[in-house]
Amino acid sequence: MPVPRRLFRAPSRSLLARLAALIALLVGALLVWTLSTVYEQRKLMHRHQAERELQTIGRLQAQAVADWRTSRLADANALTDDSLFAQAVARWQSAPQTEHEATAFVQERLRILQERARYSVVSFVAPDGTVSMGNSSKTVPDAEKKALAHAIESAAPAIVEPRRAPFFAFPFFSLMAPIFDGTRPLGAVWLVMDVRTSLYPLLSPWPTASETAESVLVQAQGKDALLLTPLRRHGELETPTVVSASDTARPLVQAVAGARGLLYGRDDRNTPVIAVVNAIAESPWLLVSEIEVNEAFGEAATRELWVLSLPVSAAVLIAALLLGGWQWRARLRESALKDKLAQNMQWLESAQKAALVGYYVYERSGDTFTLSPMASELFGLTPEAPVARTQWLAQVHPADRAQVLAGLDEALRERKPLRMQYRLVDGSQERWVDMWGEHDAPSANARMTGTVQDITERQRAEEKLGQYRTALEALVRQDPMTGVANRRALTEALTVEWQRAARIQAPLSVLMIDVDHFKAFNDRYGHLAGDECLRKVAKALARTVARATDLVARYGGEEFAVLLPATGRAEAQAIAEKLRLAVRKLAIVHAASGVATVVTVSIGVATAQTKTAMRSEELGRAGAQANAERESLHLIHQADQALYAAKEGGRDAVVAQAEAPSSTALVGSGAAPDPTVSPPPPRST
């Protein structure tokens, strides 16, 4: 029955593996995309956070600087607005030698101011710039002189921006607080503050221990930026430091140019920085707070990268573990399969040994056989080494070699399955093998694989069985008492011979032989003697018929029949006569016979002149068989009638059936021709 084709075919393993790889790739890409998006968002968040922090710091520092500056101005204003102090100064100036009280008052006031507000220098400076009181006695520097003049002129404190000057060993910030006696300028109080301990600390507080964050105060000098406080990396300002306006990338320059708030730029080392610019209220100062971009959120970005790479690493680790596990499982399965295969091979080997079956591979390219151990044992060759065709052929029985070689060549040439049985030479013995072979799929190097089985025992058993069968068949067709053929054998043989005779248009004769007065013989000599008599008669008959194709049969009781193929009427009669005489010659005493003193036989002869072969063929195979059986019986009947006539004629005689008036009457119609003698009366028994 044809196997129905499956509508759905299970996908192959390689397709599944490719699909899994594609899905893994897509999942990986999605994961990377998600993580990179999250990373970018978090990076932005950190940037905003850093920017906010910087803005807050800048604002706080600017406020502190503004407060500081306001305080200084407040101190100066307080002096300028202090009329008592101005009067005391006026008195002191008018009579410095005598106005001790005024002098002391001025000195005390200045001392208190210095100690309270921690000024480095608090001196009174005459309008010409000479320090006339306090812990200095020199002329103030030029900048202070200018400020003094400006302060007197504007009647308000004047500021000299922070700087370093040879007058002091430290960078300082100074104010000139003008003192007036009414409208007359008396001079000014010079307030000097060491900015290292007062102003600088206001610029240094950062919430984190930053390495690159710094704040610097700048002031416009034309279009350039003048540094009022030092850059952290550059140390103390020894000389006025000016950053050129051409250096537009620097936040300091951008601040001077008017930029405020948050901006990005590069520092003097061209390192990207983020800066915030705050103007100091009521002053020309600008506070620029900056930090390297990398420090502001580079680390956070790196940290984020690390954090976000964790899921990726975990995924990769899990994937690696899964892959490893899968590989491990595959290895285990492979090893289990190998064990199973080895076991199966062992079983196969054992089964092959038990069944005496081996297998082989025949490589056409090299004309070699590779034999399994069992096959090698069968052929008596070395196992597992390729065997040349000639070597293999040498093991085949010489009588079978040509046929075996032709069979193999034909199978190879016509790509047919191989099937042959042949003998092998096994020392002095012969062994039979059954060899099967199938071709592999078409390829350049044609291969044939197959089995070879030792069938010697089977062959022997079959031979024996054949012998038994033949013997049995002979027994079935043999009369056990006399040893000649029985009635069944006669009937079969007669049908066959009749057909042959009809085919070759040869005559066929049948003799019916009956022992005369055998009842009387039995009665006289007993049944055992009767049996012996029958055996002797049968032997005599069998001995007397000449040809191998003649068949002597015991038809029943004391009656025998002889089938004489290709024997005409006259010849049959002659043979019948010889048989009759042969029985007589036995000389078996029969005192009770009314015919003779010895046992005699009567013989009826019937001959079929088969001119009807054509007609028989026309009947067809089954019809011819039935016709043959019918005509055979008819022939026997005719012989029997002739025998009857012989008995009637006095016994110990041969009577032939009468010549047939026409051949058709004999074979086709079933109507029996008349015998030469008139119909005999029933035989006496």
Ligand SMILES: Nc1nc2c(ncn2[C@@H]2O[C@H](COP(=O)(O)OP(=O)(O)OP(=O)(O)O)[C@@H](O)[C@H]2O)c(=O)[nH]1
């Ligand atoms: N001993 C012995 N007798 C047999 C055997 N078969 C048949 N008979 C006997 O053969 C005898 C045949 O007798 P009948 O048929 O009357 O014929 P007949 O006495 O031979 O007389 P005719 O045939 O007329 O000459 C019978 O008595 C049978 O019992 C056998 O196998 N052995």
